[in-house]
Amino acid sequence: MNLSEVRERLLGRVGPYADAREATDALDNVKLWIDTLRADQQHEACAALVALVPDDQIEVATGAILALDFCKDQLDVDQLCKLFHDAELSLRRRPVGFAAVAFGTLGEELFSRLAQACGSDDARKLEQLLLRPVWREQASSLLGMVAARHAEIVLYHARQLLTHDDVAILLRLPSQWERIAVATALRPWSEPAIEKLLTLAQWKKLPPLDLAALVRVMRDDYPALTQPSGLAGERIWWIIGGKAHENTVWETTDGTLAFELHLPGHACLSQTRLLSFSEIHAFRTRRQLPAT
Structure with missing residues (x-):
């Protein structure tokens, strides 16, 4: 042509x-x-x-x-x-x-x-x-x-590439689990960022319970959603991958990764273990989840 x-x-x-x-x-x-x-x-x-x-x-x-x-x-x-x-x-x-x-x-x-x-x-x-x-x-x-089509990229890089000025990206993510995950990476969020989210959420018509949980995570006031079960302590953890209701991959400040497996049933129970060096390498290079 x-x-x-x-x-x-x-x-x-x-x-x-x-x-x-x-x-x-x-x-x-x-x-x-x-x-x-x-x-x-x-x-x-x-x-x-x-x-x-x-x-x-x-x-x-x-x-x-x-x-x-x-x-x-x-x-x-x-x-x-x-x-x-x-x-x-x-x-x-x-x-x-x-x-x-x-x-x-x-x-x-x-x-x-x-x-x-x-x-x-x-x-x-x-x-x-x-x-x-x-x-x-x-x-x-x-x-x-x-964010809308490839949310896993946002989850993995949120802590390195986003700031509190980017709060609007939370509402571009397709699911509540992904919004919570990204919110864990930059917590505690500034109050101006939270206020902006509250304003945007009205336009987005986010369900009130979802919004309340998201704000609690942003304020670092929701331990059940901001650290892997069984690994409570002084370290700060955030979510970098996983599948809603199935498993969660967590990272902490020294580069350690933890894998939390969510057990079936209504009790919201889970099992967590630290990943080996080979498992960490597989996840970081290929986003390969560890075997359960």
Whole structure:
């Protein structure tokens, strides 16, 4: 597909509209164009858009990323990941020219599309990208993008990459267990952060009992949810993984990990043991849960 023609479409100079003033912005022309293509042509169009992401003209680069929304089914995860490596400096630029811009860098705009395209098997690819030093300042923003579909990444990195200013990410997580888990990592939270959460929770319509438990954890006032059973003491523990109602992986300040197995039944009983060096390595490198 001719890249020059795609560039012209992104700039609003070519398109189905008889008068460009009828379009909200140039992307309306691009969407109408892509909608008329066959599946194989849409694949080519998507590849052309990806190829234009590093374009020297910032409006073209911005439009190319935003237009990926019109060919979501054609996105190649590996191709996008490669782009993050090959065009790292280019992606640091600020997007301009379109009303649909939502983030402060091209990289964040592209990562938000990548996060939606990645399935569970691709989660580690996302994790590796957001940990690259060049994105350290945007790490909390990138974590927010993966919270809904890849909450396990947020759990594992919350203590290192989030601050109390990122309290809104708690409500992007899909389950109460995951909200509690991330809350354990940064407790005790500041009162301004808790007040902000209470305000956001009203809009989110979080169940009152869930909200009360979450706030207690944030204030470090809920021992049953802030330390593994059987390991009470002076050490501070926080949750970095596991499965709700089945098991929990805890970490403490010296890097020790503990595995808490939740027993079936209504008594809420559990068994906890410290993980061996090999089990810790397996979890940290592959997120492999220990055998029960």
